[in-house]
């Protein structure tokens with residue numbers, strides 16, 4: 001090992017040991033604090049151990065419980081805060097392999113060509129125009145220059161992404177439980193849930209699988225996504241954005257999740273917290289009930305508060 005390599009090894013070992021010591025210290029602190037903590041709330045006999053994996057203290061079947069993370073009970077504020085921060089850190093450092101998702105798609109121009117909508121010359125001309133100007137989607141160029149219709153473009157996009165194309169005249173946008181800030185950031189339109197309880201999400205360029213899973217987790221119902229023509233999307237989009245009833249999220253500064261901790265710790269009843277990662281944000285949902293209402297807060301019995309934290313390099 002070279003001198004340089006060795007000093008590098010020492011540097012990384014130091015980081016490792018200091019973070020290990022920090023974890024140990026917080027673990028000891030946690031065990032001291034939790035033995036002194038008071039637990040509030042009503043019993044839920046279905047689960048009997050603290051969900052903090054560093055604690056796992058048995059919660060007596062009849063003991064009241066008040067703090068939950070992803071629906072799992074925590075024995076104390078300390079255990080809750082520790083698990084909450086751990087969970088945030090995990091979501092924070094998760095990476096998305098966006099590039100490979102794109103790589104396996106059949107090019108949009110090829111699909112239109114195969115369907116006989118455009119000629120090879122038209123496709124090349126649109127690609128050239130896009131290259132020269134350096135902006136604009138190829139679909140827009142084909143529409144402007146060669147009269148390809150919005151429906152033809154939406155159908156080809158649907159084939160490219162293997163998803164349906166929604167006829168938005170048949171759908172109404174609805175309060176979906178998704179905060180307006182998420183809808184705006186990710187440009188997505190929630191549509192009235194079907195009889196089967198499925199929530200549809202419509203996009204005007206490509207479906208977003210990360211968002212679909214996040215909404216599914218937060219809203220607790222099955223979500224399916226699809227596309228819409230650009231014009232019909234824009235029309236509904238303006239309506240949805242102007243909707244005064246739109247539920248907003250509180251946008252936090254990066255790293256300012258203490259705001260959420262304070263919110264949860266100052267509650268008087270039970271609190272459950274759910275976390276989902278989006279491409280550029282962490283979405284945190286806090287469900288708060290008034291005292292003695294329910295063993296576990298749900299969207300039906302709780303006040304819902306949403307937070308958006310922009311994802312930047314982990315700074316703690």
Ligand SMILES: [Zn+2]
Pocket residue numbers: 034050051052055056057074075076079
């Ligand atoms: Zn615990």
